[in-house]
Structure formats: C-alpha cells, structure tokens
Amino acid sequence: MRLAPDQLRQAGMSPRTKPGFLSVVADNGKLANEVVAGRVLDHSFPQAYAARWLRACRRLDQAGYGKGVVTAYTRYSGELVQKIDPIDILQLADVVSSVAIKSGRVAAQELPSAAVKAATRLKGDAWIFRTWLGLMERFAHLAPESMLIVLQKMDYLLSRLNVSRLESWLLAGVRSAGADSGRRLQFFTFANPEAERWLERESGSVTFADVQRELKSYMNALWGIRQPLRETSMHAPDHVWRRATFGGGLIYMPPAFPGYRGAQASDLYRAGVAHIGAHLRYSGKPFPVLKLKPVQVALISLIEDARVEYLAMREFPGLRRLWLPFHIALASGVMTAPSLLARLSRALMDPDYQDADGWIRRGREMVDANRDNWDADVSREIGGLLGNNLGQMRVQFNAKTYVVEPAYRDDNRGLWDFAEQQSAMEMEMSFDSVQINQLEDQQQPADDERDEHEQTDDEAAPISVQVTEEEGIPVARYSEYDYLTGRKRREWTTVVEFVPKPGPLRMVENTLEQHADVVNRIKLLISNARVSRPQRIRKQHEGDYLDIDACIESVIEQRSGEQPDPRVYARTERRYRDLSVLVLLDISESTNDYVKGSKSRVIDIECQATALLAHAMSGLGDPFAIAAFCSDQREEVRYYRVKNFDTPYEKRPQSCLAGLSGGYSTRLGAAIRHAGADIKTRLTHRRLILVLSDGEPSDIDILDKNYLVEDARHAVHTMARDGIDVFCVALDTGGENYLTRIFGPRNFVQINKLESLPERLPMLYFRLTA
C-alpha cells in the first residue's frame, strides 16, 4: 500500500524516512550551534516539528561532519521553512548526512543553500522538491566527486531545466563519462562541450528532434525533395556541429541552435532547410577545390549562397521574410574577415542595407551587374576576385575558426568536391558502427553503476534481466514428430531464449522513410481487414434473412394503418479486427543468401518487412509480438524475443530488430511450437503466427531432408487444431523449398522484393476472414 503524503504526515513519517529512524537518535546530545538553532526555532519553525528538528540537528552534529555542515543546515532551515513543508526539512537532514558520507563535508555544507535555491525555483511544490532531494541523494552516490560543482550551479541549472530534465542531464553526464571520475568532473564543470549540448537538448529549447518531422515535410512541400534529414552527431567537432551540412544524399542539421529559442529557433531550422533545398535545386554539381585558397572557398560559397537564395526568392518571394531577419550584421564594427563576410551576405540579400565599405560595395556592384546571367561560374569568378581583394586588404582569414553566418546557412561542404571525401552514406555507416561498439561497451558498466542504470534507464533495460547474450536460458522442451514412425519423440528439442542484440536504429527509420507509400498501403490494408466474430446486424433494408422482430413490428404498424418500417432484414457481418499476430523470423545461416533477382539478402528483407508491418500494426493499435529463431541442433533452438505482446513498440524492440543477424540452422517446427505456446494465451478472436522464412528447414544433426519438413508440417497442424493460424511469407531464393508441404498451398505467399508485400498481404487477410 502506498500512503498519500497527508497520511504519511499524520503518521509522523516523511515518505522517504524509515519509520523510527529519527527516534533512534538519543535526545541527550547537545547541539553545537544552540544560538542559531534557538533563533530559527523562535522565529519560524512550527512547534509541532520543533523537537524532531532539534533531534535532526543534533544527530548531524554528533555524526562528526564538522561544524560547517550543521551550521549550514540550521541556518538555511529558517529560510527553507518559509518555502517548503517542515517535514521535508527534516528529510533534508538525512540527505545532508548521506551526501556528507559520499561526497564529503564541503558538498554537504553546500546542500542546504542549494536546497533554498531549489525550493525557490521549484516554487515550493512539495512533491517536486522531494523528487529533487531524492535525485541529489542518488547523484551523490553516482558521482560523488561532482556533487559540489553541481550544487553550486544548481540555481543556473534549475533556471533552465525542470527536475526530470535535470535528472536526464545528470544521468547523461554520468553515462557519457562511465566510471572515469575525472571525465565526469569535466562534464559537470562544463569543461566538456558535450555538457552544454546536452543541457541545450534538455532545456526545452527547440531541438532537431522536436521539428524533424515537420522539416522533412517542409522540404518536401517546398522543393519536392525527399532526402533524409539527420541530426549532426554530438561527437562531431564544434565547427561541424554548429551548422547544417549536406552532401551524398543526406542532410545534417544541428541538434540545437544555442541562443535561439521558441518560434525563432523553429524559423531558423526552416530557414536552414529552405536554404539547403535551394542549393539542391540550383547549385548543380560540386565545384572542385583545386588550388583555391580557403578565403576564396569561403567567398565563392558565400556568393553561391546568395545566388541560390536569389533564385529561390524569385520562385518563392515569401522566403525573403524567412531569411532576412537572420541577417543582423551591422555596417559598423571591426574589420575582421568574419564580420566583413557577414556584412557582404547581408548586403547581397537586403537592398535597404547601407554599407560604406569599399570592398562590400565592390562585391555588391559585381553581383548586381551579373544578376541576369548569374550562374555558378559567375559565383566562382566573383568569389575568387573578392577573395584576392580581401587578401590585398591584409584582412586575416582563419579557416579553422570560421563559422558561416547567418546561422541558418549550411557550412557549404556540400558545394565542394574535396576529391578524397567519403560519401555521407558511408560516413553514416562508419559512424553507426562506432556507435554500436559504444553501445556494446556500455552494456558492461562499472560495478557500482550497474544497479542504478537498470533502474533509471528504461530504454536500455533488458527485456529479461537474467538472460545475457552469451548464455541463453533453456525455457521449454518440445517433442518432435518423426514421419517415418508416425510418432512423436518426446521432449526432443530444447528451446533456449536469448536476448537479442541491439543494432543501428537507422535501419528501421530508413526503411520507413524509403517505403513511406508501402507503409501507408499496408496500414490501410490492415485497417480495412475485418477479422472478428460475425455480428448480427438487424433492421436492414437488405439482408440475408428476415429480422423477425422487425417483421412483427412492421405488420403491427401496417395493420394499425401506419406507415410500416421497411427495414425488416438482418444479416451477419464482421465489423472489427480482433487479431493477435506473432511475427516469427527465420534468422538461420541460409537467410544470408540473396533473394532471387535482387541485391538484398533474405534477412534484410525479412527485417524490413517486419519493420513495415510492425509500424503499421503499432499505429493501428493491433496486438503483436516479434520473435526470431535459429537452431544449433536439437538441444539449442535459439529463440529471440524482439518484442512481446505487452511491451510497447519503442526504440528498444526496433533496434533489436535491426540487430538481428543470420547464423546456425532452421529447426522450424520447434520454433513454431514455442511461438504457439506464446500466442495461445491471447484472448483474441483469431491468432496468427506469421513466419518469415526462405522455406528450407534444416539442421546439422539431421540428414534426412524430409524429417524437419514433416515435423514443421506437423507443428502447423497442431497449431491449427488449437485455433492458431500459421501463415508464411517466403522470400524466394531460387533454391528448393517445401512451403506447400509445410504450410499448405494457400497459406503462404512468395515475395522477392519489399514492394510486393502489400500486394500479397491481402491474400492473407482474405484467408483469415474466409
């Protein structure tokens, strides 16, 4: 039972204090700073709590943390009592004590004053304050060395974050540094730039994740361009991180624009996307860098930026309103290269802008003279000339520190051909693999953190805590059918459950992006399917049989001379969809083969198809589960639960789906039996196991090809007897398969590319409704 705070208070307990904890402390100790305590008591502390508060003070005193700690506590109690519940002040004493043990007395001394600031920032909300207090206690345990610095910055942190975001930020710091206390300290002192970025992310300023979907649609609507938008990695160097960039078929946007908030930040993102769209539309092929100087590269890029914007504004005049407010360079100021470049940008964009500087006037004149036949070559010529002039003016240009202004413009790497550059897709792939390694490393945290992590990070919590990747847990034994003897071999196979490894989430996202239309079609198809108990629909104009009640009423009306109701028929109809689906993926070695007539491997198409189906089903709220299997002889039929029926389809199952890889053999029958045991408990009208496979059961301990085929067939029959449908989507590898034998001629479809999935799925649903 959980007690409400009021009840707790009546019972004389604070929610976090163990009962009787305070009463253990003897009353006979003497308080060090009786004068201060006396003043606090006289002026403000409610009498009802006075005795307990005094005991708390004494206890702190006797614990030997030093005079400073107890003085700080007593002193700030007076201020705190104005803002929060006295019961929380008593609890603060416990937290001060545990901080003193973990982080030392200096941090403990800092805590009461930080608590005052927190109470002010949190506006005295008792629950939130308690959460904050609990967080501090935990943080002292997680990162004792950083406690002091965090407490000192508490006012600033809480000015930007609420408590739950503060928690995420603190945990992000702990996680990014791992067990290395020095790195943790770097993070929390903001010596590590990551800290600021995470803070930006958590502080509720508009981040890329907030606007990603909108930006994608904006790009598509405005320019008809459907390139994937990505967030620049948090690990990228600073100058890369601050600006958008594009190239190789991908567009990268910064995770956040520090300093811009609310509507302005959203506009900045839109302006950035509109600008890159203009490049993609008008810029054409990348320029070779050849022997250009960095300043020339920067200037040619600037002129080219102005050119594409000029063309874009001719097409979409409204873009001027979007872009212009970000040009804030002023005609005065120091003559440094970045400021001159920003002024030139503005001069080329804003006709009302006056600038007396000769170089800028010259740039403007050159551009204006060429506006009518302004192409990329003209940009290159003008940029080159202006670059030379800037050199002659002895204005220093530092390419390493140069950041394009205004903020919405991209870093122009996409404009240039650096010859040795990797394509962005390749970069993404290599980046992914780095991330995966890190993910794997993170799965073995230092001992003192492990408990905390599992409690705090839902996303990373394993589905089943006991099972690790290396050793699965045997969960069930199933018999196997021997067609030669016509009998079952009792408890012949052992199913061992493993936890699936997470993989790159991008796979799922890319699939959904690339096949947006297929997703829509599948969704519509599923939502149109009516799989439920037939219902009788009464009082119809038309129907299969007479609705006797309605007939009687009609006749009564007719006899009494009234207008009879002509709706006297009834019919039965399926109206809803009451269906559980378990998608069972075959991830044996043979799924590494290529699908006939295609460049994709079986397992890739399996995973992509599952991603599409799962997306559609989770969008419609249909219950479904995903599992994968392979086998290493009869004693180890490996079964991976990617998603259970009752877990939501979130990042974890998605990344597990992406992380499946092929290996071992295909003992299909045992896997179907295990999946059947899982879906049997579902209380829906129809239950469906959807097997994705290449249709060749095999295992290395079986030489008779027919043996596993017949066993799988037997398993399918058993399922049918229990009212479970088994249906197979088979990937055609051109090899021998036994689909007809196992599933029956009508219960499988063969596809060789993802796009044909929606064409073939209706058959499955027709089968279910038939």
Added chain:
Amino acid sequence: MLLTEYLITREPYYKPSGNEIKHYLAAHADRTPIILKGPTGCGKTRFIEYLSWKLKIPMITVSCHEDMTASDLVGRFLLDANGTVWHDGPLTLSVRHGAICYLDEIVEARQDTSVVIHSLTDHRRMLSLEKKNEIIEAHPDFHLVISYNPGYQSVLKDLKESTKQRFGAINFTYPEPAVEAEIVSRESGIDPETSARLIKIAERSRNLKGHGLEEGCSTRMLIHVGKLISRGIPLGEACEIALISPLTDDQDIRRALGAAIAACA
C-alpha cells in the same frame, strides 16, 4: 419526358484541359460505358454535367457508399399501408427513360453492387429485375458513366477485372498550372495574379501526397480558398481555413505546409 427534373438547363462552366470532350463524344456515340478516373476535386463531375447539358440528356447521379447494395441501384419493393409496392432505383430509372447514369466513386460500393451493371455494359444493354421478374431494354439515350479515384484505398477496394474491362477510361488530373489558374480565377472571382499564387501553393501540398497527406489540394479546394479571398479574407488565413485545416490534423504537417505556403507569397 419523364426525367425533366434531371435535365441540366444552365451551362456549367467547364474548361477542357485536353481532348477529353472529343473522346467522350466519340464514346458516347456508341454508348460505350466510360470510367472517369482521377483524384478528388479535379473536375470529373463537372465534366459530365457539362456534357449532359451539351447533349441535352438528363443525368442521374448516384453517390456510392460502402453500405450501398444492388437494390439501392435497381430498386426494391417497399412496404406501404396497402402492401408492397415496387420502386425503381436510379439505375432502373435511367435505363427505362433514357439518361446518363453517373455512378460516383463506384469502388466505395460493395463488390456485388457493381455486378448488376454488367448486362448493361455489353452488347445486351438490358437490365433484368429478378425480384419483379422483368427485363428492361435500355433506352437509346441511356449511357453509363462511373467515376473512380485510384488512390490508396484501391488496395482492397478495386474494381473486378470483369467490370473494368467493360469500360473505356478517361484520365483526369489537375489541369496545367495556367489552365488551373484560369479556372480558379473564373470560378472564385479573384484576380489572375492571386490565382497563379494559389496554384503554386497547391503544388506545395501536392508534393506531400503520400508523404504526410493522403491527397494534395484539389482544384475545388483552391476555388474555395479563392472564394474566401474574394470575400476579403487575407490569403494566409484563407489557406488556413480552406486548405491546411481540412487536409490534415497532423500538427507537424500543418506547420510544414503553413511554412511552405508562407514562402509562396
């Protein structure tokens, strides 16, 4: 003539965007059944109204819906105080007395519905009323036209092959920008410049078809926007009322579309 109330007396405005009128008239000469294919609001219904007026043949429109049965088309016995009385359905009416029967969005109707038109759409040109034990020879003026919107919904709800192959099809899309601008400006009374801007706005939403929107903004929708503008509503607000809000409830898409529209003006 019995169907006088179905005659169209005033000329509907129709601006051809290709040879569709010529094609229709040729098909009509032999009473070849016709499918008008195209997205919603691109002028299918207006086209057939225009031809009905031009040919001076009455036109009976049936909007099909998913609960529609064959009897809704053919007719049924209804109960009245004195017993059962037969009532002709719209299809029977046009077969009996000669009219263009226009079945709007035929795929929405249940599959068995479309089968009743089979005997009317081949050389037999007759309709049998089983319940009434009657066979009606089609009137010479009877012409069957159906419309059909090949969208995503056609995955399950597709016409039967045997139905499809009885028809000729005229494809409709949104007209060329210049033509569409002229239509919008004519129908809503806004100046050509605003109308051209609206066409550009429409393209933005059509880019999102299948990527956030089920369907882009139609010509009909643009005319509604134009009408609001000519009543003094500013362009941005008119687009919000008659374009963005009806198209989607998805906040992200609305914002994206709103921003793209803002870029056009």
